[in-house]
Amino acid sequence: MTHDPTPPRVLHLIASPRRGSSSTAIGQAHLDDLRRQHPGAHIETLDLWSLDLPSIDGDLLDAKYAILARRPHEPAQAQAWARVQALVAQFLSFDHYVFSVPMWNLGIPYRLKHYIDVITQPGLTFSWTPERGYEGLVHGRTAVVVYASAFDYTPGSPLRDWDQQKAFMTTWLRYIGIDAVEAIDAGPTRPSEPGAPAAREAAEARARQLAQGPFGVVDRMR
Ligand SMILES: Cc1cc2nc3c(=O)[nH]c(=O)nc-3n(C[C@H](O)[C@H](O)[C@H](O)COP(=O)(O)O)c2cc1C
Structure with a gap:
């Protein structure tokens, strides 16, 4: 057990709707160990399947394009944008993310892609300028991503080149x-x-290993 002077705020984002979800179980095992190591850690769960996400159309899209064109929001756009801002503020209130x-x-479930499309916004989580191109704005955070799939897509496997799950998540987080x-x-x-049995065992061991240390993975990645 470790005394944390400033315990991290951790958000577990669940992208599987399945009760017996492997990705959720491994993410949970990681968090259970993190909590054992750091009783002061603040851990919240965000079930993306019960989250009320705005549809990305109409005023919300106009609001986004207004920002890109540096135009002020009309009242309906400002109202739509306020929902986005609230979801981004919630996301940014954490230091460490565990994505299951x-x-x-x-690729990834559409519900997670919907969430990503809502919170990936100019001026909030990224910026774009002609001089510098795209730049991420979510600094000083860390993430652990649990990837579940029926088949093996890890390097060296015959399906490696078909993977759009880890490829997308890694690139988006960098973005x-x-x-x-x-x-x-x-x-x-x-x-x-x-x-399958060996993969589950290895995933559980890695989930536990990433929770070890003074601040677990959070500290080692800082
Ligand atoms: C709609 C759907 C599509 C899937 N597509 C793939 C796929 O392309 N490749 C694969 O290996 N497994 C695929 N699977 C299997 C899941 O990735 C696998 O069951 C995994 O364990 C699901 O994660 P979970 O247990 O956390 O829900 C698919 C499952 C569903 C429900």
Whole structure:
């Protein structure tokens, strides 16, 4: 057990709607160990499947394009943008993120993509200028991402080049400014895959290992 002078605020983002979700279980195992090590840690869960997300159209899109064009918001745009700002503020109120992510059709579930599309916004989580291009604005944060898939997509596997799950998450996190990222591969999860039991065991061990140390993974990545 460790005494933390400034315990980290940790957000667990759950992208699987399944009760028996492998990615959620591994993410939870990591957080249980983190909590054991750091009883003072503030840990919250965000179930993306029960989160009320605004539809990205109409006034919300106009609000985004107004920002890109450096135009002030009209009242309806400001109202739509306020919902985005609230969700971004909630996201930014944490220091460390644990994403539990199933692979769906080679990529991520649409609910997680919806959340990402809502919070990835100019002036809030990234900026763009002609001189400097895209720059992430989410600095000083860390992330652990648990990847679950029926089959094996890790380097050296025949399916490696088909993966749009880890490829997307890694690039998106970098895009908004989070480059201190650790991955936990929880696949293959399909019970009949020969590597499935060993993969689960290795994922659980890595989840525990990433929770060790003075501040666990959070401190080591800072
Ligand atoms: C809609 C859907 C699409 C899926 N697509 C893939 C896929 O492209 N490749 C794969 O290996 N597994 C695929 N799977 C299997 C899941 O990735 C696998 O069951 C994983 O364990 C799900 O994560 P979870 O247990 O956290 O829900 C898919 C599952 C669903 C429900």
